[in-house]
Amino acid sequence: MHHFAPATDQTPTATSELPTAPGAAPVATRDEAGMSTAEYCVGTVSACGFGGLLYSLLTSDFGQNLIQSIFDKVTSLLPF
Numbered sequence: 001m002h003h004f005a006p007a008t009d010q011t012p013t014a015t016s017e018l019p020t021a022p023g024a025a026p027v028a029t030r031d032e033a034g035m036s037t038a039e040y041c042v043g044t045v046s047a048c049g050f051g052g053l054l055y056s057l058l059t060s061d062f063g064q065n066l067i068q069s070i071f072d073k074v075t076s077l078l079p080f
Contacts, residue, residue, distance in 0.1 A: 057063045 058067065
C-alpha cells in the first residue's frame with residue numbers, strides 16, 4: 001500500500017525539496033511550469049510552417065508534374 005504525503009498549501013520554494021546528504025547545501029532549481037506550453041507552441045508553429053511549405057510546393061507546377069510522374073511510374077509497374 002502506498003502512503004502519500006499530505007497536501008500542503010505551501011508554494012514551492014526556489015530550492016529543491018529532494019532529500020540531500022547531511023550537511024549538504026540545498027540545490028537551487030528553476031520553476032519550469034510553462035515549459036511544456038512553450039514547447040507545444042514551437043512545435044505547432046513549426047508544423048504549420050512545414051505544412052504551408054509542403055502545400056505551396058505540391059500545388060505548384062513543379063509539384064503537380066512530380067506527382068504526375070510518380071503516379072505514371074507506379075501505374076507502369078502494376079500488372080493490370
